[in-house]
Amino acid sequence: MATQDTCCTIVPYFKVHDGKLAAFKKLCEQFVEKTSTEPKCLYYGFSFLGDQAFCREGYKDAEGLLAHVENVGQLLQEAMTIADLTRLEIHGPEAELAKLRGPLGNLNPAFFVLEYGFRR
Numbered sequence: 260m261a262t263q264d265t266c267c268t269i270v271p272y273f274k275v276h277d278g279k280l281a282a283f284k285k286l287c288e289q290f291v292e293k294t295s296t297e298p299k300c301l302y303y304g305f306s307f308l309g310d311q312a313f314c315r316e317g318y319k320d321a322e323g324l325l326a327h328v329e330n331v332g333q334l335l336q337e338a339m340t341i342a343d344l345t346r347l348e349i350h351g352p353e354a355e356l357a358k359l360r361g362p363l364g365n366l367n368p369a370f371f372v373l374e375y376g377f378r379r
Contacts, residue, residue, distance in 0.1 A: 267351035299323025321358035
């Protein structure tokens with residue numbers, strides 16, 4: 260049974276540089292504020308484990324994910340001066356991932372293909 264779900268998630272993990280956690284969290288507030296205006300964003304937030312940060316985010320489809328990357332590009336550049344991107348995963352159905360492989364390939368993500376499931 261194939262899925263009709265078009266949702267795409269981007270799963271970035273960051274290691275915040277020593278002494279920069281407070282500055283990174285301030286950027287997180289800005290990320291959340293900026294992302295809250297995106298109509299295709301389904302959910303968005305940051306979780307922490309010590310100096311590790313995870314951004315939990317999902318979009319209606321590939322176009323929504325790409326719009327997000329464009330919307331927060333400047334903030335992401337700033338975040339990358341105080342944190343390292345340690346892992347990046349992108350999850351979604353193949354038809355949507357095909358739209359993301361070119362534009363996001365330079366970030367060297369692991370693309371996970373959604374094959375089974377549903378969305379309510």
